[in-house]
Amino acid sequence: MEILLYVGGLLFVLVGLGVSIALHELGHLVPAKLFGVHVGQYMIGFGPRLFSKRIGETEYGVKALPIGGFISMSGMYPPSPGEQEDAAQSRSRGAFRSLIQDARAANDETIDPERATRVFYLLPVWKRVVVMFGGPFMNLVLAIVVFTVLLSGIGVQQGTTTIASLSECVLPAGSTQTSCTSSDPVAPAAEAGVKPGDRIVSVDGTAVSTFAEASAIIQASPGKTIPLVVSRDGADVTLQLTPVAAQRQQVDGNGRPVVDDKGHPVVHTVGYAGVYAQLAYVKQPANAGFDQAMTNAGAVVQLIGNLPVRLWDVGVSLVTGTPRDPNGPLSVIGVGRIAGEVAAADAPLLNRFAVLLGLMGSLNIALFVFNLIPLLPLDGGHIVVALWDGLKRAWAKLFRRPPPAPVDATRLVPLTIVVAGLLIAMGALLLVADLFRPVTIG
Structure with a gap:
């Protein structure tokens, strides 16, 4: 089953990538056609052609390697000036000149004399920008x-104001303990009488709608007794909570640990109650x-x-x-x-x-x-x-x-x-x- 799920994830990416590429090229195709440019091909992928079908003047198809796509527009560049050089002349002028000449020859092949006015390079500047920006814009x-x-x-998975569980005790900072002993102090929330399933209504007189809001007030109140109002069995219950002072590593706005000039973690004192919120998707x-x-x-x-x-x-x-x-x-x-x-x-x-x-x-x-x-x-x-x-x-x-x-x-x-x-x-x-x-x- 795990292998099937893994393959399913791979297929999800491949299909999603194919849709992304298809829409990207569609972003080029639609304005090009609206502006009258002749489009010979609309292809998803590169390499050998898997299948294609011509509809009107455009061939639509899929190729073997799903790593990109392209549309073939007539006259992406102006036609070559004057007579084309032959291969010997081109080589005699150097490799770069040869590359330029080959590119011009390939571009000239896309310009059909019967559609000489339906070429990309003759479009006004703003239309050319729209055609080329259309692909990234679709992404x-x-x-x-x-x-x-x-x-x-x-929605985003966030902590709600409903309590999922409580800590039974306060463990020393950096402790590797996994269970409480009789010598460990009782956690503030458990001592105050908070129970799993309680919904926090307000903390220190401030109404809260998210666990993050409640947590911020508790963290700002180390050693201070504050009223905690919870909803229990349909009735509001007022409890007295005294968060203990705890050392926590400071983090920046992106959640990364803050360090001082010597590379040492920056810690600060916060209030700790020992409550854990139920998670839910919040739209x-x-x-x-x-x-x-x-x-x-x-x-x-x-x-x-x-x-x-x-x-x-x-x-x-x-x-x-x-x-x-x-x-x-x-x-x-x-x-x-x-x-x-x-x-x-x-x-x-x-x-x-x-x-x-x-x-x-x-x-x-x-x-x-x-x-x-x-x-x-x-x-x-x-x-x-x-x-x-x-x-x-x-x-x-x-x-x-x-x-x-x-x-x-x-x-x-x-x-x-x-x-x-x-x-x-x-x-x-x-x-x-x-x-x-x-x-x-x-």
């Missing part, structure tokens, strides 16, 4: 929908999905900014066998392994499904941000080319000069190949690391 929309379902539909406001998507996008931008360092750390972990950073980059294999572990985990079904949804939302945010990197062959690179073309035209118009020729992005083919090579190398490193030194949820 963003999908992520927002997923996070909204997760946070506003299912969040409708805008929580959008907020979560933006938070994740910021985290991905930060990760990309530190990507060389993160990749170096992955390589070190792979060679030395040290544990990998769980917040570092992953390949599709790594995401699939985590999804499999989540699906097979010993946890309630809803909990596992919620984690898988969060994983899929984060994956789409990663696709959204990564594709907007302003380098060819990524969508962000095409957007920069379109904006540069628009800037040149605006500059010429401002000074009443003749319209310049369209920007010839084929000149950037050598740089594009370098970027593509780096992307392939990064993918290979992460793939090997996820196979032999994987990140686990352990």
Whole structure:
């Protein structure tokens, strides 16, 4: 059964990735067709074609490797200037010139003379930006929908004001005891008469609606006797609670331990009562999905900014066998392994499904941000080319000069190949690391 659940998690990621890619390419396809561009192919995946069908002037299909997709638009770049050089002439001018010439030849093949006006490069700048931004935008929309379902539909698991259990005693800080002895002091909540099933109504005269609110007041009241009102069997009962002083390590807003200049943990004194809350899924406001998507996008931008360092750390972990950073980059294999572990985990079904949804939302945010990197062959690179073309035209118009020729992005083919090579190398490193030194949820 565990193996079947693990495989189910893998399939969840593969299907989710396929849907994400399909919607990404649909985000390019729909505006391209609306703007009249001839689109020859809409393909999900790379490699050998599994199946395809031509509908109208476009061939729709699926290929064997589900690691991306593409649409083939006529005239992504302006046609070659003048006569094409032959192969010998191209080679004589160097490898880079040869690459540029080959790219121009391939681009020219997409321009059908009968559809010479239905080419991408002739679109106004804003339409080109819309076409290229459409793909990442669809990933963003999908992520927002997923996070909204997760946070506003299912909810966030939080401690409620209902008491699940109590500590019988107060154990010394750092103690490894697992049970109370007669010499251990009674926990404040048990001494005050709190019982499992009680629902906290107010603490120290302040009404509370979440366990976090109640806990904050208790922690701020070490050694102070405060009234605690609980609802028990339909009636309010007022108890007197005296939280004991306890040392707790301080954490920052992200839940990470705070350390001083010497690297020692920073501790502070808080009130401790010894109560534990029942957990429940609490539905969040409708805008929580959008907020979560933006938070994740910021985290991905930060990760990309530190990507060389993160990749170096992955390589070190792979060679030395040290544990990998769980917040570092992953390949599709790594995401699939985590999804499999989540699906097979010993946890309630809803909990596992919620984690898988969060994983899929984060994956789409990663696709959204990564594709907007302003380098060819990524969508962000095409957007920069379109904006540069628009800037040149605006500059010429401002000074009443003749319209310049369209920007010839084929000149950037050598740089594009370098970027593509780096992307392939990064993918290979992460793939090997996820196979032999994987990140686990352990």
